[in-house]
Structure formats: C-alpha cells, structure tokens
Amino acid sequence: MIELVQPLLNGDRRALARVLTGVENQQAGDVLAAVYPHTGRAHIIGVTGAPGTGKSTLVAALAGGYRAQHKTVGILAVDPTSPFSGGAVLGDRIRMQSLAGDKGVFIRSMASRGSLGGLASAALDAIRVLDAAGMDVVIVETVGAGQSEVDIARAAHTTLVVEAPGLGDEIQAIKAGLLEIADVLVVNKADRPGAENAVRALRMMLDIGHPVERHHGRFIAASPVSVAEPPPMWIPPVIATVASKGEGIDELLVAISDHHRFLVDHHMLGRLEQEQIEVEICERLRNVLVDRLLESLPQGALMEVVRQVQARQVTPQRAVEVLLGQGHI
Amino acid sequence: MIELVQPLLNGDRRALARVLTGVENQQAGDVLAAVYPHTGRAHIIGVTGAPGTGKSTLVAALAGGYRAQHKTVGILAVDPTSPFSGGAVLGDRIRMQSLAGDKGVFIRSMASRGSLGGLASAALDAIRVLDAAGMDVVIVETVGAGQSEVDIARAAHTTLVVEAPGLGDEIQAIKAGLLEIADVLVVNKADRPGAENAVRALRMMLDIGHPVERHHGRFIAASPVSVAEPPPMWIPPVIATVASKGEGIDELLVAISDHHRFLVDHHMLGRLEQEQIEVEICERLRNVLVDRLLESLPQGALMEVVRQVQARQVTPQRAVEVLLGQGHI
Numbered sequence: 001m002i003e004l005v006q007p008l009l010n011g012d013r014r015a016l017a018r019v020l021t022g023v024e025n026q027q028a029g030d031v032l033a034a035v036y037p038h039t040g041r042a043h044i045i046g047v048t049g050a051p052g053t054g055k056s057t058l059v060a061a062l063a064g065g066y067r068a069q070h071k072t073v074g075i076l077a078v079d080p081t082s083p084f085s086g087g088a089v090l091g092d093r094i095r096m097q098s099l100a101g102d103k104g105v106f107i108r109s110m111a112s113r114g115s116l117g118g119l120a121s122a123a124l125d126a127i128r129v130l131d132a133a134g135m136d137v138v139i140v141e142t143v144g145a146g147q148s149e150v151d152i153a154r155a156a157h158t159t160l161v162v163e164a165p166g167l168g169d170e171i172q173a174i175k176a177g178l179l180e181i182a183d184v185l186v187v188n189k190a191d192r193p194g195a196e197n198a199v200r201a202l203r204m205m206l207d208i209g210h211p212v213e214r215h216h217g218r219f220i221a222a223s224p225v226s227v228a229e230p231p232p233m234w235i236p237p238v239i240a241t242v243a244s245k246g247e248g249i250d251e252l253l254v255a256i257s258d259h260h261r262f263l264v265d266h267h268m269l270g271r272l273e274q275e276q277i278e279v280e281i282c283e284r285l286r287n288v289l290v291d292r293l294l295e296s297l298p299q300g301a302l303m304e305v306v307r308q309v310q311a312r313q314v315t316p317q318r319a320v321e322v323l324l325g326q327g328h329i
Numbered sequence: 330m331i332e333l334v335q336p337l338l339n340g341d342r343r344a345l346a347r348v349l350t351g352v353e354n355q356q357a358g359d360v361l362a363a364v365y366p367h368t369g370r371a372h373i374i375g376v377t378g379a380p381g382t383g384k385s386t387l388v389a390a391l392a393g394g395y396r397a398q399h400k401t402v403g404i405l406a407v408d409p410t411s412p413f414s415g416g417a418v419l420g421d422r423i424r425m426q427s428l429a430g431d432k433g434v435f436i437r438s439m440a441s442r443g444s445l446g447g448l449a450s451a452a453l454d455a456i457r458v459l460d461a462a463g464m465d466v467v468i469v470e471t472v473g474a475g476q477s478e479v480d481i482a483r484a485a486h487t488t489l490v491v492e493a494p495g496l497g498d499e500i501q502a503i504k505a506g507l508l509e510i511a512d513v514l515v516v517n518k519a520d521r522p523g524a525e526n527a528v529r530a531l532r533m534m535l536d537i538g539h540p541v542e543r544h545h546g547r548f549i550a551a552s553p554v555s556v557a558e559p560p561p562m563w564i565p566p567v568i569a570t571v572a573s574k575g576e577g578i579d580e581l582l583v584a585i586s587d588h589h590r591f592l593v594d595h596h597m598l599g600r601l602e603q604e605q606i607e608v609e610i611c612e613r614l615r616n617v618l619v620d621r622l623l624e625s626l627p628q629g630a631l632m633e634v635v636r637q638v639q640a641r642q643v644t645p646q647r648a649v650e651v652l653l654g655q656g657h658i
Contacts, residue, residue: 029646037641050379124645166495270639277638277645278631282619284649289618289658290611302607309606310599312366316453316606317358320613329618329658 001027005034011072011134013106020108023125032125035132040273042074042131043260046156047141048181053164054188058243059141060098063105065253066137070104074130074138077109078123078152106130121287123152124280153181155276157269158259160252162186163202165194179205182236184255190240190248202238232266234259289329296327330356334363340401340463342435349437352454361454364461369602371403371460372589375485376470377510382493383517387572388470389427394582395466396433403459403467404428406438407452407481435459450616452481453609482510484605486598487588489581491515492531494523508534511565513584519569519577531567561595563588618658625656 001022007015008031022028045062049055056077063073099105108130110123123140130138142152153159161182166189179185179202187198237255241248263269294302305319314322330351336344337360351357374391378384385406392402428434437459439452452469459467471481482488490511495518508514508531516527566584570577592598623631634648643651 032646033644036644040641050381052379274635274639277635280645281631281635281638281648281652282623284645285622285652286615286619288649288653289622290615293614293618293658294611302610306603306606306610309610310603312369315362315365316609316613317361319610320617323610323614324617324658329622329653 001031002034005031008035008129008133009038013103016106016129016133017108019129020126023122023129024110026122028125028129032128036128039128039131042127042135042138043158044127044131044156045137045139045256046153046159047139047162048153048159049162049164049186053162054243055141055162058160058162058186058188058241059139061241061243061246061249062139062252062256063099063137064246065249067099067102067104069253071136072104072134073106074127074133074135075099075105075107075141076123076126076130076138077107077141078119079109079111079142106133106135120151121280121284124155127155151279154279157263157272158183158256160184160186160256162188163198164189165192165198183234183259184252185236185238186252187238187240188243191242191245195240199238199240206236206238232262234262292329293323293327296329297323298326301326330360331363334360337364337458337462338367342432345435345458345462346437348458349455352451352458353439355451357454357458361457365457367461368457369460371456371464371467372487373456373460373485374466374468374585375482375488376468376491377482377488378491378493378515382491383572384470384491387489387491387515387517387570388468390570390572390575390578391468391581391585392428392434392466393575394578396428396431398582399433400465401433401463402435403456403462403464404434404436404470405452405455405459405467406436406470407448408438408440408471435462435464449480450609450613453484456484480608483608486592486601487512487585489513489515489585491517492527493518494521494527512563512588513581514565514567515581516567516569517572520571520574524569528567528569535565535567561591563591621658622652622656625658626652627655630655 004015004019008019019028019031022031047055047059059075063075066073110126127138127140140152140156159181185202187195239248239252239255241252305322308314309316309319330348333344333348337348348357348360351360376384376388388404392404395402439455456467456469469481469485488510514531516524568577568581568584570581634651637643638645638648
C-alpha cells in the first residue's frame with residue numbers, strides 16, 4: 001500500500017478510504033509508519049454517551065459548524081459492538097447526510113471485528129491516518145458507555161459526554177459513569193421536558209465531585225498530601241443543545257475551543273498525549289505478549305488446563321501459572 | 330483468611346461478606362483455591378442493558394420470584410465505571426430494599442478499582458464465592474452496554490438483555506449491540522407507550538438475524554460450508570415485564586428455566602463453561618504477562634520510547650518491538 005502514502009498526505013479521498021480499509025484489516029503497517037511523522041496536527045474530539053442521546057446528529061451539527069469556519073473534518077464512528085451493528089452504521093450515515101457531497105468532510109464507520117483490543121488500536125491508527133490526511137478536526141464518536149468506549153474517547157484531546165433528558169433518573173445518569181472523563185458536558189435534545197433539570201443536576205454533580213484536583217481537564221483522586229503547586233483546574237461546562245435544529249452548537253464550539261486553548265496555555269497537551277501513548281503501548285504489548293505465549297505452548301496444553309479447571313482440579317489462577325511455566329515469549 | 334473457608338461453605342453471611350471484600354482487594358487467593366472444588370452448582374444469570382431500562386428493579390423482582398421457589402439468591406451488581414459510582418450502588422440498594430432482611434438473599438455491589446481487567450476477574454471470583462456459599466442462583470447485573478459489560482455478562486449461563494420503550498428509535502436499539510449475547514430479551518417498563526412496538530421490533534430483528542447458527546444459545550456467524558449436524562437452535566424469547574409491579578416476572582422465570590434446560594438437554598452447559606474458562610485464562614495471562622514485562626524493563630526504558638513516539642521518531646508499533654527486545658518475562 002506504500003504507493004498510497006503521497007496521495008494520502010495530499011488529502012486524496014480515495015487513498016484515504018483505501019488506507020483506512022487497510023487499517024481495519026491490519027494491513028497498513030508500512031503506510032502508518034510512513035505517515036506517522038506527519039501526525040499531531042489535528043484537534044481530536046471524542047464524543048460519547050448512552051444510546052438515544054442523539055450523538056450522531058450532534059456530531060453532524062458540529063462538523064457543519066467547523067465547515068462554516070473553513071476547517072476540514074474527519075469523522076470516525078466507532079462501534080465496539082458486533083456484526084449486527086451494520087444497521088447502526090447505516091443509521092449514522094443517514095443522520096449525517098446533511099454533510100454528503102462536502103469534500104471537506106470525511107466520514108468513516110468502524111465496527112468490531114474480532115477482539116476489542118484490535119478495534120481500539122485500529123481506531124487509534126485511523127485517527128492518525130485522518131490527521132495525516134490533513135483534517136483540521138477529527139471527531140471520534142463512540143457508541144455506548146462502557147469501558148471500551150471510554151478508552152477510545154480518552155484518545156481525544158477534548159472529550160464531550162452527551163446526555164439527554166428523560167433517559168432515566170439522576171442515579172442512572174451517574175451510572176453511565178462518564179462524568180469524570182468529560183471535558184465538556186452536553187445536554188442534547190434540550191427542547192424536551194426535563195432539560196433544565198438535567199443541566200442543573202449535572203452542574204450540581206460536578207460540585208459534589210469537588211474537591212478533586214483536575215489534571216489536563218480530567219478528574220483524578222484528590223491527593224492526601226498537599227502539593228506545592230496544584231495543577232490548574234478545568235471545570236467542564238454544561239452546554240444545552242438541540243442538535244437537530246442547530247441550537248446551542250455555536251456555544252458548544254466555543255466551549256471546545258476554550259478547552260483546547262486551556263490545554264495549550266497550561267502546557268498540558270503534551271502531557272496528555274504522553275499519557276495516551278503510554279496507555280496505547282501497554283495495550284499493544286498486552287496483546288502481542290499473550291499471542292506469543294499461546295503460540296509457544298505445546299500442542300493441546302491450553303485445552304488440558306481448561307479441562308482441569310472445568311473438573312475443579314485446579315483454579316484458573318493456578319492454570320495461568322502452569323501455562324507460564326510451559327510457554328515462552 | 331483461610332479460617333473463613335468452612336464458615337463460607339456453611340453459608341455464613343459474615344464470612345461471605347469478608348471473603349468478597351478479600352476478593353475485591355485481591356487478598357483471597359487461598360480461600361478461592363480452597364473453595365473452588367465446591368463451585369459449579371449455581372445457575373448463573375447475567376442481566377445487562379442500557380441505563381434507564383430498570384435493570385435493578387427487574388433483578389429485585391426476579392430474586393423475589395426465586396425466593397418464592399425457596400431458592401437462595403446471590404446478587405452481584407458490577408459497575409465498570411468509576412469512583413463516582415458510589416451513588417449508583419446506593420441507588421441499587423434502595424431499589425432492592427424489598428429484599429432487605431431476607432436471609433436467603435445476599436446482595437453485593439462491586440465497582441471498578443483501577444484496571445478493568447481487575448474488575449472482570451474479581452467479578453468472576455465473586456461469582457464463584459457466592460456459588461460456593463450455596464446460592465442456588467447467582468444474578469450478575471452489569472451497568473451499561475459496552476464490551477466490558479458484555480464480557481462480564483458472558484460469564485453467565487443465561488444472559489438477559491433488558492430494553493425499555495422510549496429510549497430511542499430502533500436503530501439505537503440495535504446500536505446497544507447486545508442482541509447477539511441475549512438468551513432472553515426483556516422489554517421492561519412495558520406499561521409505557523411503545524412497548525408493543527419494541528417487542529415487535531425485537532422479534533423482527535431476531536428474524537433478520539437469520540440465517541445464523543446458534544450455539545449454546547448465542548449467535549455465531551453462519552458457516553459457509555454445510556455442516557453434517559447443525560447444532561440445536563435456541564431462539565431467544567422476548568418477554569414483556571413491568572418489574573415495578575411484578576408483571577411478567579413469572580413468564581420470565583419460565584423462560585430462564587427453559588433456557589437452562591435447553592443447555593442441559595443438549596449437553597451445552599459443559600461446552601459453554603469450557604469456552605468461558607478459556608477466555609478467563611487468556612485474560613488473566615494477558616494481565617500477568619504485561620506486568621512482568623514492564624517490571625523487567627531497565628529504569629526509564631518505557632518513558633524513553635514514549636518520548637520517541639511523541640516526537641514522531643518511532644511509531645507505537647515499533648516502540649512495542651523495542652520494549653519486547655529490552656524486557657523479559
């Protein structure tokens with residue numbers, strides 16, 4: 001695929017599409033290596049939240065806003081669920097059809113094929129490819145509210161968590177458990193009953209969250225020892241939007257831009273990226289190591305320990321020790 | 330903690346509580362090993378679904394149903410989100426207060442502390458402890474709809490996926506992406522408008538899902554080659570409930586029991602357990618291996634490759650190779 005590198009860097013859409021397919025099929029290693037020095041320019045925005053909050057419509061509205069600012073936008077919709085999600089992908093595309101035909105926007109959906117670890121690293125690679133292709137903004141939308149979505153959202157510089165009124169009571173809202181990764185909170189569908197309450201509840205929740213120290217815009221546990229120079233605090237704003245009507249989008253664009261400026265002004269962008277790279281490397285190591293160990297095991301060794309565990313002769317913990325003794329890296 | 334083994338096996342509630350705390354703090358290895366031969370008796374039921382579907386109320390209603398059948402019930406509420414989820418745990422307990430004071434029910438909440446891998450294995454260990462303590466039924470409720478919740482739900486013999494009307498349109502329902510792990514689909518809050526549509530949409534979706542072969546009650550991709558003897562098929566029933574009023578619970582109990590009988594009659598329980606054990610062992614291996622490699626690295630080696638990746642001098646993929654060369658297991 002190496003012949004696609006130069007067209008990709010020139011922003012050629014067909015090259016971009018083909019490289020992204022290569023990334024999904026784990027066949028783009030050489031292209032990734034070649035374009036990697038050209039990454040690091042885009043502002044990466046993560047958008048996550050429970051189903052039903054209108055994330056795709058919001059992403060389309062945001063993209064429209066950036067287009068009005070003459071910025072190019074790459075959209076990556078990541079669905080960590082299953083083969084069944086073909087329908088969801090189609091749905092997203094329908095919702096984003098307002099963007100169709102605009103050469104300044106590139107939309108791509110990625111669904112899980114096989115392991116989740118595989119999806120997360122493919123998503124990171126896809127973000128880099130969109131970045132290298134010259135997108136000013138890359139928006140990564142993840143479906144659902146589980147840890148995997150959180151992990152993918154954390155690859156962003158600015159993470160939007162989207163809520164909507166009427167999805168459940170306040171306790172359920174906390175349950176979604178996304179507050180602490182939010183740099184900007186969005187209450188979408190704000191023309192529905194209960195929107196003001198939702199905004200108020202979220203603002204209150206952020207107050208209850210104190211005292212916590214914030215660190216490049218994310219909560220960390222308050223340290224028991226006093227620190228000489230506490231890091232500057234970013235308090236996530238709560239923005240009400242009606243994405244389907246374009247309401248609140250300008251305010252949201254300002255909030256996102258404020259957060260980016262906060263990171264830059266306080267020299268936090270580099271530290272954030274450093275942490276993200278460390279997490280990514282450890283995840284990749286994890287996957288490579290287990291693959292190597294399993295390949296090195298004698299024929300049938302794994303099945304034999306599984307049989308013993310199932311027969312309640314050994315615990316799963318002990319089985320792991322046995323396999324570590326039998327294999328090598 | 331080894332002195333707790335006999336009381337635990339006798340069903341002593343204080344011993345059970347203390348061992349579960351030990352499991353959460355990863356300090357119960359000896360107890361787990363001692364009680365492991367006494368596990369494998371309980372019927373393990375996973376309950377998952379998006380926030381707002383009323384899972385906790387449904388779990389409480391199910392537990393009440395089993396109590397009426399004189400079965401003992403362990404409930405494990407697993408929240409793969411964050412420290413913030415203390416509130417959710419409290420909320421669950423409030424919702425389940427109808428069960429308070431019943432010695433035949435034991436409720437425990439587990440929240441994420443540190444790594445998700447840690448939570449998933451702690452949850453598996455906690456299920457085994459409840460099983461060893463003599464619970465006839467162990468209900469594992471997970472919050473959210475991400476891969477991590479799916480992984481935990483897969484540890485069950487029978488997985489319930491809970492939906493509710495009005496949480497979003499059909500596309501969103503597919504998006505939750507939980508259909509293919511469902512052994513029984515529940516449309517809770519069925520007294521709300523749209524419930525019949527939701528039931529119909531889910532039944533239709535299951536039809537669209539064909540032709541797929543089903544395998545111990547879960548979807549797998551249809552094989553392109555014809556198989557001499559196709560595995561028997563379990564078609565997940567769709568049950569409408571109003572858990573808060575106890576409506577539909579009897580029907581749901583029958584559906585769960587039908588699924589369990591299906592697994593037993595077709596000798597699928599053993600195969601299911603075998604697959605679950607294999608997944609668990611590989612996950613545990615993954616965590617142990619990366620920990621060992623990182624510990625073996627020369628001082629500062631990880632930070633140095635992170636720096637090089639951040640400076641765009643090497644790709645994350647190359648960084649992994651470098652670390653594999655510098656460390657050992």
